[in-house]
Amino acid sequence: MKINQICLSVDDLPKKWYNITSDLPEPLPPPKEPETGPSRTEFLGRTMIHECLGLESSTDSWIPIPEEIRELYIQAGRPRPLYRARRLEKQLGLKKVRLYYKREDLSPTGSHKVNTALAQAYFAAKEGNTTLATETGAGQWGSALAYAARLMDLECIIFWVRTVYDWKTDRRTFMKLLDATVYASPSKETKIGRKILAENPNNPGSLGIAVSEGLEYASQHEGVVYSLGSVLNHVLIHQSIIGLETIEQFKLVDDNPDLIIGCLGGGSNFGGIALPFAGEVLQGKRECEFLAAQSEAAPNLVKGEYRYDFGDVAEQTPLLKMYTLGHRTELEPIKADGLRYHAAAPFISALRHHNMVRAVAYPADERAVFEAAKMFFQTEGWLAAPESSYAVKASIEEARKAEKAGVEKVICMNISGHGFLDIEAYREKLGIE
Ligand SMILES: Cc1ncc(COP(=O)(O)O)c(C=O)c1O
Structure with a gap:
């Protein structure tokens, strides 16, 4: 079995x-x-x-991690499983490439x-x-x-x-x-x-x-x-639980990812899975690459500049050094709206600046990413959130590329959420009656 x-x-x-x-x-x-203006640091304080x-x-x-929070994590279903995507591998005809996915969709609220x-x-x-x-x-x-x-x-x-x-x-x-x-x-x-x-x-x-x-x-x-849901260091530190579990899970199957893929809006799920691995790369303990999947509606890592910018439109936050499209730039609405943020977290931006993070942006019509999520659903049986479908798309593309080049590769993607409450997005974008 x-x-x-x-x-x-x-x-x-x-x-x-x-x-x-x-x-x-x-x-x-x-x-x-x-x-100019009042101290933003005091304001945040x-x-x-x-x-x-x-x-x-x-x-x-x-x-x-305080014991009470560990209890809450367990109540909320942690540790979450890692899956080997054998059925998707078969569908893609992969011989050289192994695909894994971390199940952050198995959460009480869906992400x-x-x-x-x-x-x-x-x-x-x-x-x-x-x-x-x-x-x-x-x-x-x-x-x-x-x-x-x-x-x-x-x-x-x-x-x-x-x-x-x-x-x-x-x-x-x-x-x-x-x-x-x-x-x-x-x-x-x-x-x-x-x-x-x-x-x-x-x-x-x-x-x-x-x-x-x-x-x-x-x-x-x-x-x-x-309470902020992404971008800031403390959020990515809390999210590191994802990558820390994943490291242990790979040990159990005696395998090692060569490439970690996550979708990226502000950077919390990507950082969550990637940073513990990136830390080991920086300590010389492993080799691994990192790829962030974005939308062309908000390609902060792909097209942004690495400079100081505000985190919000009204300029109430301190300036943070980030890859940014500009805090006042109007971004086109998409169904994966969690990816529509003007800048990427300082931690991720710093790694990008040191060429440790690659990024790709997919067209804002979202058809290609939703088709990828459909294939994932039909093979693995899990309906990803619209945001997570970007990670699925990038993983399929990277797997096909490696397979074509005859390169052995282990890819691990983060399924940041489920799409049970996002069915309308799939219906509209894939033209389902
Ligand atoms: C399921 C899911 N994945 C990803 C994201 C993107 O956010 P982040 O880049 O902080 O992970 C969101 C944002 O709302 C989300 O809901």
């Missing part, structure tokens, strides 16, 4: 998160204050979870986002806050935070990119089942939202705008802290 599922036991759940800061080829460019902000500048390589949501909600409650405010694009982060907030007895206020809020009615219900308050962004709840709506009542919204609204809301309301 060939078993394609590679599982860790609950006892194998990592006890520490990994922080790549000290292993980077050169020090991470620190956040900077812009030349008042608005965000202190434990998380502390991680932003930590140089400790290993961060102990990897719970890995940081649970940690952030835990620390927010411990610090005496009553409410979490946040942004969401695909709705996966909003759902994850709503779930984590409920478990921690916190309120949750979500600013959801309008263009997605409008079509994902089932995911909206999902968040409301968890008692979250959900606003379409730009909204009338904040000054920045009202200003943007006055300029253009039909503004489709963006993650940059939704971040601005969440930050402003948290700063104006007592007991409310802002």
Whole structure:
């Protein structure tokens, strides 16, 4: 019997998160204050979870995971399996290439986002806050935070990119089942939202705008802290649980990935699976390449410049050194809206700058990526989230390339989420009646 599922036991759940800061080829460019206006660092100090902000500048390589968070991870189904994609390999006629995928879709809310949501909600409650405010694009982060907030007895206020809020009615219900308050962004709840709506009542919204609204809301309301779902160092550190488990799983089957692939919007799932491997590459312990799959609607790593930029439209964050398309650039809406962010996380940008991360961007009509996800569904049996379908597409392309060149290769992709609440995207883009 060939078993394609590679599982860790609950006892194998990592006890520490990994922080790549000290292993980077050169020090991470620190956040900077812009030349004008109030201190953004002080603003974030008042608005965000202190434990998380502390991680932003930590140089400790290993961060102990509190027992309570490990319990929450187990409750949420961790460790998650790694699969060998034998049926997809067969469909592609692969002889030289082995394909694996990590199952972050097997999560209560449907994505990897719970890995940081649970940690952030835990620390927010411990610090005496009553409410979490946040942004969401695909709705996966909003759902994850709503779930984590409920478990921690916190309120949750979500600013959801309008263009997605409008079509994902089932995911909206999902968040409301968890008692979250959900606003379409730009909204009338904040000054920045009202200003943007006055300029253009039909503004489709963006993650940059939704971040601005969440930050402003948290700063104006007592007991409310802002919680970010991607980009910042602490988020990627929490997400390292993905890669740490994957390293152990590869040991169980005595195999080693040559190439890690993930989709990338702000960089949290890609960083989650890639950074623990990248750390070992930097320490000279392994060889491995990394490929980020993006949309041409937001090709921050492919076409962005490596420079200091704001993380949000209203310029409330400090300046971070990132590959960016510009925080004011309007990005075309796509169905995989979680990928529609103007910049890539500082950790990932630093690795890209050192040529350790390759990137590819697929056309914004999304047909090719959804066809790839359909093949994955029909062979492996799992329907990936629209965002994750970019990783599937890139993995199939890379596998075909290696096979054609006669090169033996092991590819591991991260399936960052499931697409059960995104069926409409598949229906529309693949023309299903
Ligand atoms: C399922 C899924 N994958 C990927 C992403 C992209 O975000 P990140 O680059 O932070 O992983 C999102 C964002 O919402 C998502 O919902």
